[in-house]
Amino acid sequence: xxxxxxxxxxDHAATTPILPVALDAMTAQLAAVGNANSLHASGxxxxxxxxxxxxxxxxxxxxxxxxxVFTSGGTEADNLALKGIFWARRGEDARRVRILxxxxxxxxxxxxxxxxxxxxxAEVELLPxxxxxxxxxxxxxxxxxxxxxxxxxxxxxxxxxxVGTLQPLDEVVALAAEHGIPVHTDAVQAVGQVPVDFEAxxxxxxxxxxxxxxxxYGVGALVVRRDLTVSALVHGGGQERDIxxxxxxxPAIAGLAAAIEASVKAQPEHxxxxxxxxxxxxxxxxxxxxxxxxxxxxLDAALDGEAGGRLPGNAHIGFPGCEGDSLLMLLDARGxxxxxxxxxxxxxxxxxxxLLAMGCDADQAxxxxxxxxxxxxxxxxxxALVEAIGPVVERARAARPR
Amino acid sequence: xxxxxxxxxxxxxxxxxxxxxxxxxxxxxxxLALSRNPASYRTGARGCCTIEDSNDARRAADVIGIPFxxxxxxxxxxxxxxxxxxxxxxxxxxPNPCLRCNEKIKFAAxxxxxxxxxxxxxxxxxxxxLRTGDDGLIExxxxxxxxxxxxxxxxxxxxxxxxxxxxxxxxxxxxLVREEAARRGLLVADxxxxxxICFVADGDxxxxxxxxxxxxxxxxxxxxxxxxxxxxxxxxxxxxxxxxGQRRGLRLGRPAPDGKxxxxxxxxPVSGTVTVGPREGLRIDRITGIRPRWCGxxxxxxxxxxxxxxxxxxxxxxxxxxxxxxxxxxxAIELLDPAEGIAPGQAxxxxxxxxxxxxxxxxxxxxxxxxx
Numbered sequence: 144x145x146x147x148x149x150x151x152x153x154d155h156a157a158t159t160p161i162l163p164v165a166l167d168a169m170t171a172q173l174a175a176v177g178n179a180n181s182l183h184a185s186g187x188x189x190x191x192x193x194x195x196x197x198x199x200x201x202x203x204x205x206x207x208x209x210x211x212v213f214t215s216g217g218t219e220a221d222n223l224a225l226k227g228i229f230w231a232r233r234g235e236d237a238r239r240v241r242i243l244x245x246x247x248x249x250x251x252x253x254x255x256x257x258x259x260x261x262x263x264x265a266e267v268e269l270l271p272x273x274x275x276x277x278x279x280x281x282x283x284x285x286x287x288x289x290x291x292x293x294x295x296x297x298x299x300x301x302x303x304x305x306v307g308t309l310q311p312l313d314e315v316v317a318l319a320a321e322h323g324i325p326v327h328t329d330a331v332q333a334v335g336q337v338p339v340d341f342e343a344x345x346x347x348x349x350x351x352x353x354x355x356x357x358x359x360y361g362v363g364a365l366v367v368r369r370d371l372t373v374s375a376l377v378h379g380g381g382q383e384r385d386i387x388x389x390x391x392x393x394p395a396i397a398g399l400a401a402a403i404e405a406s407v408k409a410q411p412e413h414x415x416x417x418x419x420x421x422x423x424x425x426x427x428x429x430x431x432x433x434x435x436x437x438x439x440x441x442l443d444a445a446l447d448g449e450a451g452g453r454l455p456g457n458a459h460i461g462f463p464g465c466e467g468d469s470l471l472m473l474l475d476a477r478g479x480x481x482x483x484x485x486x487x488x489x490x491x492x493x494x495x496x497x498l499l500a501m502g503c504d505a506d507q508a509x510x511x512x513x514x515x516x517x518x519x520x521x522x523x524x525x526x527a528l529v530e531a532i533g534p535v536v537e538r539a540r541a542a543r544p545r
Numbered sequence: 546x547x548x549x550x551x552x553x554x555x556x557x558x559x560x561x562x563x564x565x566x567x568x569x570x571x572x573x574x575x576x577l578a579l580s581r582n583p584a585s586y587r588t589g590a591r592g593c594c595t596i597e598d599s600n601d602a603r604r605a606a607d608v609i610g611i612p613f614x615x616x617x618x619x620x621x622x623x624x625x626x627x628x629x630x631x632x633x634x635x636x637x638x639x640p641n642p643c644l645r646c647n648e649k650i651k652f653a654a655x656x657x658x659x660x661x662x663x664x665x666x667x668x669x670x671x672x673x674x675l676r677t678g679d680d681g682l683i684e685x686x687x688x689x690x691x692x693x694x695x696x697x698x699x700x701x702x703x704x705x706x707x708x709x710x711x712x713x714x715x716x717x718x719x720x721l722v723r724e725e726a727a728r729r730g731l732l733v734a735d736x737x738x739x740x741x742i743c744f745v746a747d748g749d750x751x752x753x754x755x756x757x758x759x760x761x762x763x764x765x766x767x768x769x770x771x772x773x774x775x776x777x778x779x780x781x782x783x784x785x786x787x788x789x790g791q792r793r794g795l796r797l798g799r800p801a802p803d804g805k806x807x808x809x810x811x812x813x814p815v816s817g818t819v820t821v822g823p824r825e826g827l828r829i830d831r832i833t834g835i836r837p838r839w840c841g842x843x844x845x846x847x848x849x850x851x852x853x854x855x856x857x858x859x860x861x862x863x864x865x866x867x868x869x870x871x872x873x874x875x876x877a878i879e880l881l882d883p884a885e886g887i888a889p890g891q892a893x894x895x896x897x898x899x900x901x902x903x904x905x906x907x908x909x910x911x912x913x914x915x916x917x
Contacts, residue, residue: 472614542661
C-alpha cells in the first residue's frame with residue numbers, strides 16, 4: 144500500500160526523533176579515540192567526556208554525578224536495579240525475599256521479577272491498580288505492613304508507558320521509608336515529559352533511557368544512591384562503580400547528556416505544547432467516533448504530571464468493535480504511525496496486561512491504540528489523524544472476525 | 546488489485562509475494578501466527594509457524610519492499626484445525642489438517658478479513674493454477690510442476706474463494722522458484738521445504754496425540770487382531786498411533802503364517818481393536834464421501850476418460866466414476882483403478898483432466914465383488 148504524503152509519527156512513547164543538540168554532541172565524539180579507562184591523554188579526554196556528561200545529567204535530574212550508572216538503556220537499568228538491589232538486600236538479611244511492584248509495570252520490570260520468582264526464590268507481589276491505572280496505595284501499605292522485615296525492594300514506575308498514568312510515588316516512598324525499604328522507579332517515560340528530581344522524589348534508584356528523550360538508542364542509566372549496595376549483573380573491568388562493567392561509550396553518553404539537559408530544560412513548554420495537541424486529538428477523535436473512549440486518567444491539563452494524572456503527550460483510546468492491529472495496519476497504510484500496546488517478539492499483538500489490570504476485559508484490551516505526541520508533533524499531525532480515523536474505524540469494524 | 550500475500554517464512558510464499566508485486570499489484574505481506582504457545586510448535590527450519598519463520602517472512606517482505614504484519618489467528622486455528630484433527634483421530638479417522646487450514650483459515654478467516662480491510666485477494670505460494678473457464682467461472686488446475694502440485698490441498702475451495710485467490714507459482718517448477726528467490730536476494734532461497742504437520746513439533750503424530758487428547762483419547766490400548774482368523778496377535782498402546790495401511794510399528798513379534806507382511810486394515814476406536822491382514826486386504830474400489838465441496842457448479846455424474854480421483858497429497862490419480870447423491874450431500878466414487886490403504890477422514894479430490902472439480906471427505910470404503 145502506498146503512503147500518501149509525509150509520515151505522521153504519533154508513537155513518541157516508543158521512540159522519539161533525536162534532538163539536534165544530541166546529534167551534534169554525539170557526532171563530535173564519534174571519531175575520537177580513547178578508552179575512558181586508559182591513563183594517557185586520549186583516555187583522559189574520553190573520560191572527561193563521560194564525566195562531564197555524568198555531571199550534566201546529575202544537574203538535570205537532581206542527583207549527584209556519582210549516582211549515575213550508565214547502562215545500555217532502560218531494560219538493563221531496570222534489570223540492574225531489581226536484581227542488583229534484591230541480591231544485595233537479601234545478602235545482608237536472608238529474610239528479605241519479597242519484592243513489591245505493580246501489575247502495570249513495563250516488561251523490563253515484570254520479566255526480571257518473573258525470573259527472580261521462578262529461578263531465584265523471590266516472592267513477588269504485583270499490587271493492583273484502579274481503573275485509571277493508579278496503584279492502590281492501601282494495598283501496598285497492607286502488603287508492607289504484613290511483614291516489613293521481609294521486603295527487599297519496592298519498584299513502582301513513575302509513569303505508565305501505555306496509558307500514561309502517573310503513579311503516587313510520594314506516597315510509595317513515604318510508606319517504604321517508614322521501614323527503611325529501598326524504592327526503585329522506572330522513569331523511562333517520565334523524564335523530559337514531567338518534572339523528575341531524583342533527590343526530591345526520595346527514591347533510591349531510577350531508570351531512564353536515551354531514545355525516549357531525544358538522545359541516541361542503546362544508552363541509558365540507573366541513577367542509584369551511592370550508599371545503596373547493588374550487586375553487579377555484568378562483571379568485568381570494574382567500570383561504573385564495579386556494578387556495570389564494560390568499556391564506556393563516550394559518543395552515546397555525550398548524546399544522552401545533551402538530550403537529557405535539553406529535554407529537561409524544555410520540559411514545561413514541551414508539556415504544555417503536547418498536552419494542547421493531545422487534548423485536541425482526543426476531543427476531535429471522539430467527535431468523529433462517538434463511542435471511542437480515553438483510557439487512563441481523565442483529560443485535565445492541570446493534572447498532567449501530578450500523581451493520578453497522565454503524561455502530557457499520551458492519548459490511549461479504545462475503539463469498541465475494532466481489533467487494534469487492524470486499526471494500526473489501516474492507519475499505517477495512510478502514513479499514520481501509532482501503537483497497539485505490547486507485542487511479543489514475533490509481532491503478535493497481545494491483550495495489554497496494563498488494560499487487563501485496569502479492569503478491562505480481553506476484548507477491550509485488544510481494541511485500543513496509543514497515540515503519543517512528542518517534540519516534533521504538530522497540529523497537522525492531529526488533523527491527519529482526525530481525517531483518517533472515521534473511515535479506518537468503520538473498515539476495522541467490518542474486518543472484525545466472527 | 547490490492548493483495549494480501551500470506552507469507553509463511555518459506556521460499557514459495559516469498560517468491561509468490563514478489564511476483565504479485567511485479568505483476569503490478571499493491572501487496573501487503575502477512576504472517577499468520579497460528580500457535581497459542583509458540584514453544585509447543587515446531588522449531589527450526591522445518592516449520593511454518595515459529596518465531597524464526599515469522600522473522601524469515603519479515604525479512605523477505607523487507608527485500609521485496611512491502612509492508613508486513615503478523616496476524617494472530619491462533620484461536621481460530623486451534624478451534625478449526627487442531628481441535629478437528631484431534632476429534633478425527635479420536636474417532637478413528639485420518640484427517641488432513643492442511644486442507645482444513647486452507648478451507649477454514651487461509652481462504653476463509655484470512656480472506657474474509659482481507660476483503661473487509663479493503664483488499665481484493667489473497668496470494669499464497671501454493672503450486673496450482675487458476676484459469677477462467679468458458680462459463681466465466683474460475684477454474685483450479687494442477688500446477689505445471691506435477692511433483693510439487695498442491696491442487697489437492699486446495700480442492701476444498703469454492704468459487705467465491707477461488708475468485709479471490711492468487712497462486713503466482715503455478716506455472717513454475719520448484720527448482721526455478723528457488724533460483725528466482727536467489728536472484729531476487731531472498732535469503733530463504735535454500736530454506737528446506739516444510740513437511741508433515743506444522744503443529745506437531747517433532748513429527749511424532751502418535752506421541753503428540755497421546756499427549757494432547759487426554760480424556761478424548763478413545764482408548765490407551767487394545768488388541769491387534771488378525772483379519773482372517775480373528776486371533777489376537779498382540780497389544781498396542783492406543784489406536785491413535787495407527788492409520789489404515791500402516792505397516793511399520795505393529796511390533797507383532799511373529800510373522801504371519803504365510804510369511805507376508807501385515808498391514809492395518811481397520812481401526813475400531815471404541816473397542817480399541819486394530820485389525821491387521823495381508824496387503825490384498827487394503828485394496829478398495831468403492832468410496833463414500835461426505836461434506837463435498839465444489840469449485841464451481843455442482844455436478845451430478847462425472848465419468849469419462851479424464852475423470853480421476855486423488856486420495857492423498859502427492860498420491861496417484863485413479864480413474865473413477867463419481868456420482869453425487871442425496872441432493873448433493875454425498876458422493877459415491879467408483880474407482881476404475883483400485884487403491885490401497887485409504888482411510889476414512891482423508892480427502893478424495895475429483896479432477897477432470899488437470900481441473901479440480903471438487904472434493905469430499907472419505908467416510909467409508911469398500912471393495913466390489915470384482916476385487917474378490
